[in-house]
Amino acid sequence: MIDLRELYQDIILDHGRHPRNFRKIDHPSHFAQGHNPLCGDRMTVYLALDGDRISDVSFEGRGCAISTAAASLMTEVLKGKTITDARALFAQFHARVTGGELEELPEPLAEEMDRLEPLTGVKAYPARVKCATLSWHAVEAALNGGGTGTTVKTE
Amino acid sequence: MTTASVRSIYPSPGGIDPRRLRREFPIFANNPELVFLDSAASAQKPRAVIDGTAEYYRTDYANVHRGVYRLSARSTELYEEARDKVRRFLNAADRREVVFVRNTTEAINLVAQSWGPAFLRDGDEVLISELEHHSNIVPWQLLRDRTGIRLVVAPIDTTGGLDLSAFEARLSPRTRLVAVTHIANATGTLVPVERVVELAHRHGAKVLIDGSQAAPRLPVNVQALGCDFYAFTGHKVYGPTGIGVLYGRFDVLSAMPPYQGGGEMILYVSFEKTEYQEPPHRFEAGTPDIAGAIGLGLALDFIEELGREAILEHEEALTGYGVDRLSRIPGLRLLGAGQRRLGILSFDLEGVHPHDVSQVLDQHHVAVRAGHHCAQPLMERLGLSGTTRASLGVYNDESDIDRLVTAIEAAREMFVR
Numbered sequence: 001m002i003d004l005r006e007l008y009q010d011i012i013l014d015h016g017r018h019p020r021n022f023r024k025i026d027h028p029s030h031f032a033q034g035h036n037p038l039c040g041d042r043m044t045v046y047l048a049l050d051g052d053r054i055s056d057v058s059f060e061g062r063g064c065a066i067s068t069a070a071a072s073l074m075t076e077v078l079k080g081k082t083i084t085d086a087r088a089l090f091a092q093f094h095a096r097v098t099g100g101e102l103e104e105l106p107e108p109l110a111e112e113m114d115r116l117e118p119l120t121g122v123k124a125y126p127a128r129v130k131c132a133t134l135s136w137h138a139v140e141a142a143l144n145g146g147g148t149g150t151t152v153k154t155e
Numbered sequence: 156m157t158t159a160s161v162r163s164i165y166p167s168p169g170g171i172d173p174r175r176l177r178r179e180f181p182i183f184a185n186n187p188e189l190v191f192l193d194s195a196a197s198a199q200k201p202r203a204v205i206d207g208t209a210e211y212y213r214t215d216y217a218n219v220h221r222g223v224y225r226l227s228a229r230s231t232e233l234y235e236e237a238r239d240k241v242r243r244f245l246n247a248a249d250r251r252e253v254v255f256v257r258n259t260t261e262a263i264n265l266v267a268q269s270w271g272p273a274f275l276r277d278g279d280e281v282l283i284s285e286l287e288h289h290s291n292i293v294p295w296q297l298l299r300d301r302t303g304i305r306l307v308v309a310p311i312d313t314t315g316g317l318d319l320s321a322f323e324a325r326l327s328p329r330t331r332l333v334a335v336t337h338i339a340n341a342t343g344t345l346v347p348v349e350r351v352v353e354l355a356h357r358h359g360a361k362v363l364i365d366g367s368q369a370a371p372r373l374p375v376n377v378q379a380l381g382c383d384f385y386a387f388t389g390h391k392v393y394g395p396t397g398i399g400v401l402y403g404r405f406d407v408l409s410a411m412p413p414y415q416g417g418g419e420m421i422l423y424v425s426f427e428k429t430e431y432q433e434p435p436h437r438f439e440a441g442t443p444d445i446a447g448a449i450g451l452g453l454a455l456d457f458i459e460e461l462g463r464e465a466i467l468e469h470e471e472a473l474t475g476y477g478v479d480r481l482s483r484i485p486g487l488r489l490l491g492a493g494q495r496r497l498g499i500l501s502f503d504l505e506g507v508h509p510h511d512v513s514q515v516l517d518q519h520h521v522a523v524r525a526g527h528h529c530a531q532p533l534m535e536r537l538g539l540s541g542t543t544r545a546s547l548g549v550y551n552d553e554s555d556i557d558r559l560v561t562a563i564e565a566a567r568e569m570f571v572r
Contacts, residue, residue: 004515004518008511016511016570017570017572038526039509039525039526039527039541040534040540062540063508064508064511065507065511065570066510125514128514
């Protein structure tokens, strides 16, 4: 029997219960809504950019422990990063939770990636991978959308 | 033995005996830990259905309504015998009132696409309720977009049941059809369909009832109900997937144009003109799901052997036990409190997302459904993004509810502090 605590590690339960950066940014430079049609969950991410650097990032919405914790950890990791770093982190994170090809990350980013390690437990639960990546998809959509609020679906 | 006759192996003098019945469902022998509480999504299959369907393929298979040869005649006979079993199951007046379709969804779409454009005009109204499954919402929206009808929605009351007086207030001279569920799939609440039919007919509207959740749980008598259409699906009544039923009163069906065109549904075809068959064949274009229909017939035999009243009694008693046990869990809110519910226990656990609940439940081998249950408008109305839903079948007993409760308590322990 797989131990459920591999999925729900303490750090996930903590961030699920007490999400960080769980708020709206009043005048975001970018924002987007993530929608998981499977469960009906919706989440909005907000970004404030200073040049190509993320000066602030936050989220709002209703989700399961996994998607809430993933969004919370994501905001902590992304703050202060450049757009390029953010995309590299998402690619790496996506690969880790889906079992895809891993690319080498520069040292400081690799350390940040370690903070997301607790979320990789979803790999054993294919139905939950989308919960872990919803907020990341929304950030990507926000950056691609160029400041207009778009909606990205996980399927 | 032919597939048509099944020995009486389920004498149930003292009602339903789930523990014994489980032996008739091979899924449980193959998954000994399984606590299956998701029959509202799809029920498990008894040996009689699984083996009987295979036996039909081995012994009696050929296409229907085609061949002169004896095997085809036998296959046709079995297929049509299944129709007779459905007629008895619904107490329909005439076997020609039973149309085989793929599922409830297709049954409703058939009515929307055939009866709809033939009888509805711009400004006519179809009245549904807030309790409906997407399959009793979207077909009418498609029809609305094609024909300019109005889709009117009767609200629920504060306890999650159909608000009958609000329903009555929405009936108008323009109401042509009332389409409501018999038992709401997301909450388990019963709709007083007898009253709905009476009120609708008084206003000259036809009535379609979605019997997906009721057919496996309640005796259904379409003549006593007086409804014009009744739809249900095979896989929820312990039968195969891919087969369902649309019942339509004969005079109503006879006035309807074909739904799909092809073989099987015609009397005569030339390139200039085609004459269509009478119901039900008019609505069964192409080679039907013959084995599915025969499997459905076997499932209905199974149900009849258990006894419809006995099943109802079992579902009611176990629902009552479930309501009682679940209501004692702190922070758990059962939907439809104060309403008559049957076979479905849908709940919100404060501070725990339904997907997290069901993940923990799965760890305890308890299979339930989590999410919006294809009833997003209802969930929105209730202010929820989704619920966790445990639903019952003839193989469930109190020990399954006990294990559900233990698993919910484990979920609370993990997430609520």
